[in-house]
Amino acid sequence: MPDHPPGGTAPATALALSxxxxxxxxxxxxxxxxxLAIAVGTGRPEFAGLAAPALLLLAAGRRGRxxxxxxxxxxxxxxxxEGERAAxxxxxxxxxxxTVHLALRPAHHIVPLPGLGGQRPGxxxxxxxxxxxxxxxxGRRRTGSAEIILRDRWRLAEGRAVxxxxxxxxxxxxxxxxxxxxxxxxxxxxxxxxxRAAGEGAEFGGVREYxxxxxxxxxxxxxTTRRGRLQVNTFQAERAQDVIILVDAAWDEGEPGDSVVDRxxxxxxAAARAYLGARDRVGFISYRSQARWLVPGLGQxxxxxxxxxxxxAERDRSYDTGFSRLPRAALPPGALILVFxxxxxxRLVETLRDLRQRGFAVLIVDVQAxxxxxxxxxxxxLAHRLWRxxxxxxxxxxxxxxxxxxxxxxxxxxxxxxxxxTRRALVTRR
Amino acid sequence: MTAERPAGRxxxxxxxxxxxxxWRHSTARxxxxxxxxxxxxxxxxxxxxxxxxxxxxxxxxxAACCLAGGTxxxxxxxxxxxxxxxYPGPVARLGAWSLDTLRRVPWAEASxxxxxxxxxxxxxRPWHTxxxxxxLTGYLFAVxxxxxxxxxxxxxxxxxSQAPVLAAGLGLLVLAAGSALLPxxxxxxxGAGLRAAAAIAALLACALALPV
Numbered sequence: 001m002p003d004h005p006p007g008g009t010a011p012a013t014a015l016a017l018s019x020x021x022x023x024x025x026x027x028x029x030x031x032x033x034x035x036l037a038i039a040v041g042t043g044r045p046e047f048a049g050l051a052a053p054a055l056l057l058l059a060a061g062r063r064g065r066x067x068x069x070x071x072x073x074x075x076x077x078x079x080x081x082e083g084e085r086a087a088x089x090x091x092x093x094x095x096x097x098x099t100v101h102l103a104l105r106p107a108h109h110i111v112p113l114p115g116l117g118g119q120r121p122g123x124x125x126x127x128x129x130x131x132x133x134x135x136x137x138x139g140r141r142r143t144g145s146a147e148i149i150l151r152d153r154w155r156l157a158e159g160r161a162v163x164x165x166x167x168x169x170x171x172x173x174x175x176x177x178x179x180x181x182x183x184x185x186x187x188x189x190x191x192x193x194x195x196r197a198a199g200e201g202a203e204f205g206g207v208r209e210y211x212x213x214x215x216x217x218x219x220x221x222x223x224t225t226r227r228g229r230l231q232v233n234t235f236q237a238e239r240a241q242d243v244i245i246l247v248d249a250a251w252d253e254g255e256p257g258d259s260v261v262d263r264x265x266x267x268x269x270a271a272a273r274a275y276l277g278a279r280d281r282v283g284f285i286s287y288r289s290q291a292r293w294l295v296p297g298l299g300q301x302x303x304x305x306x307x308x309x310x311x312x313a314e315r316d317r318s319y320d321t322g323f324s325r326l327p328r329a330a331l332p333p334g335a336l337i338l339v340f341x342x343x344x345x346x347r348l349v350e351t352l353r354d355l356r357q358r359g360f361a362v363l364i365v366d367v368q369a370x371x372x373x374x375x376x377x378x379x380x381x382l383a384h385r386l387w388r389x390x391x392x393x394x395x396x397x398x399x400x401x402x403x404x405x406x407x408x409x410x411x412x413x414x415x416x417x418x419x420x421x422t423r424r425a426l427v428t429r430r
Numbered sequence: 431m432t433a434e435r436p437a438g439r440x441x442x443x444x445x446x447x448x449x450x451x452x453w454r455h456s457t458a459r460x461x462x463x464x465x466x467x468x469x470x471x472x473x474x475x476x477x478x479x480x481x482x483x484x485x486x487x488x489x490x491x492x493a494a495c496c497l498a499g500g501t502x503x504x505x506x507x508x509x510x511x512x513x514x515x516x517y518p519g520p521v522a523r524l525g526a527w528s529l530d531t532l533r534r535v536p537w538a539e540a541s542x543x544x545x546x547x548x549x550x551x552x553x554x555r556p557w558h559t560x561x562x563x564x565x566l567t568g569y570l571f572a573v574x575x576x577x578x579x580x581x582x583x584x585x586x587x588x589x590x591s592q593a594p595v596l597a598a599g600l601g602l603l604v605l606a607a608g609s610a611l612l613p614x615x616x617x618x619x620x621g622a623g624l625r626a627a628a629a630i631a632a633l634l635a636c637a638l639a640l641p642v
Contacts, residue, residue: 022574023574023577024570024573024574024578026536026539027536027538027539027542027570027573027574028570030539030542030543031542031546031566031567031570034542034543034546035546035563036630038546038547038550039630040630041550042550044550044554044556044559044610045556045606045609045610045630046554046556046559046560046563046606046607046610047546047550047559048606048630049559049560049563049602049603049604049605049606049607049610050546050559050560050562050563050566050603050606051563052563052599052600052602052603052606053563053564053567053595053596053599053600053602053603054567054570054599055599056595056596056598056599056602057592057595057596057599060595101578106510120457120508121508125584151578153591153592154592154595155574155578155588155592
């Protein structure tokens with residue numbers, strides 16, 4: 001089976017066809033042979049007549065068949081978000097006189113969708129066809145393969161060939177987040193968040209007496225008239241902040257597509273989109289057997305860099321977190337650290353303790369919805385109890401550190417659990 | 431001015447239209463057609479009951495099971511194995527094994543053989559057998575269309591392209607049944623065998639002379 005490199009449309013590939021008798025021909029042959037055998041055995045000519053339509057159809061089949069076809073395969077999108085619709089486009093040449101049937105043999109997490117004109121999901125007829133599909137779970141995915149089936153006019157022979165399809169990147173579907181947590185102390189960089197300090201922003205700060213050097217356009221004439229001395233308006237500074245999104249992928253639990261890592265990545269994608277939308281610098285750390293990080297950056301392009309970095313969370317299969325201190329290069333001073341974690345690993349607490357001691361503002365979104373499935377019976381009940389106690393201990397130690405923890409089930413709007421911290425600036429205390 | 435249709439009634443009318451559109455485009459109607467044709471063949475071959483000897487009831491049960499299996503195979507053709515990340519549980523493995531077995535067994539061939547054997551066990555009745563032959567051919571076509579059709583209009587195109595050969599085959603079927611009804615030139619098993627051989631020879635001649 002020829003295979004494609006990941007992505008895009010490949011040039012036309014010559015595929016050798018393997019021809020076989022079709023199921024329809026086998027069934028007609030059964031009817032014909034059985035009818036003739038009964039006719040001879042019982043001496044009843046009507047059984048020979050019963051075999052007539054099948055036998056004539058079998059005799060009509062022709063012999064000359066093409067040995068190969070030219071197939072061009074491609075994808076309408078090689079980068080998409082979970083649940084988005086894409087399609088495989090196929091063009092078959094060199095199959096004149098035959099009906100062409102195309103079938104998508106999907107790989108893991110690829111779900112064929114019904115096409116136009118009442119097509120069955122993953123099936124299409126014709127030399128040029130589009131087979132729509134969707135990807136159920138994020139990751140660097142193989143699309144699968146396309147099976148090309150040629151059938152003659154009488155449907156007696158089937159020529160089959162299989163073509164490997166290009167791969168694609170599927171990014172986690174971002175949850176909904178419209179509000180943002182903003183720190184009380186922001187770095188000296190122009191942005192969109194209103195800071196406490198006076199500056200040149202658009203947010204009104206107050207009124208004070210004019211001092212030489214103030215701009216004339218900021219004069220507040222009503223206040224000047226009331227007080228008898230020249231008054232000017234003051235404004236608050238508008239600053240940007242650095243946000244580091246930390247995804248704890250050291251432990252996974254739950255059904256694929258709704259596991260804790262899935263929820264953590266969807267929440268992280270939402271946060272990245274929300275903060276980059278406000279022109280903040282956003283960095284990303286994947287916490288697993290080794291920390292992988294992206295230095296903070298700006299803009300839509302950086303969002304896709306973060307999404308690409310998220311895909312490595314699946315590739316890195318080792319669950320042994322052998323460190324508790326995140327590298328200095330990944331953490332700009334004064335940054336807000338947003339942690340998406342199931343809080344199942346006590347070593348993460350050590351990492352967060354270290355972050356707090358270094359003066360970072362940390363906010364944790366607990367993505368563990370409910371208790372993990374540990375089985376039934378007495379032992380499982382005991383295991384559940386131990387798990388609950390350990391979870392409570394971790395939350396308690398985080399509270400002691402002054403780290404706020406909010407619970408998020410992955411379904412609801414992310415603004416709801418974050419609401420207590422988005423209404424006012426988050427004060428950081430060392 | 432047009433009278434407005436009540437909202438509830440409009441919704442039900444739309445639902446009905448959706449159902450009709452779905453029915454027209456889906457392969458479900460081909461599956462239903464194959465099941466009905468198969469059942470008709472079985473009932474036709476089994477009537478009148480009690481004249482097929484001791485093996486009759488067993489063949490009826492066998493044919494019915496094969497028809498049910500064939501219908502289930504066609505109905506579950508679009509079913510995919512669920513994606514599982516890890517090792518599947520016993521129920522999932524049993525389900526996958528059942529689906530594989532269902533798809534491997536040649537149900538239509540087995541039911542055709544059972545129905546033909548059932549018909550052969552009855553006393554000679556040429557027109558009855560001829561009609562069964564036409565119905566069995568239709569059943570095999572319905573099975574083929576149900577398993578290979580990928581969109582609307584395809585079934586009609588396939589049948590249209592094969593119509594002349596099918597018509598010739600049905601003509602031969604009528605001729606064979608008619609010849610079986612004629613008073614025999616010779617009596618006894620030798621005469622019957624001769625007539626069957628003549629029918630087969632005519633059939634083979636037509637197949638060889640087919641201008642395709």
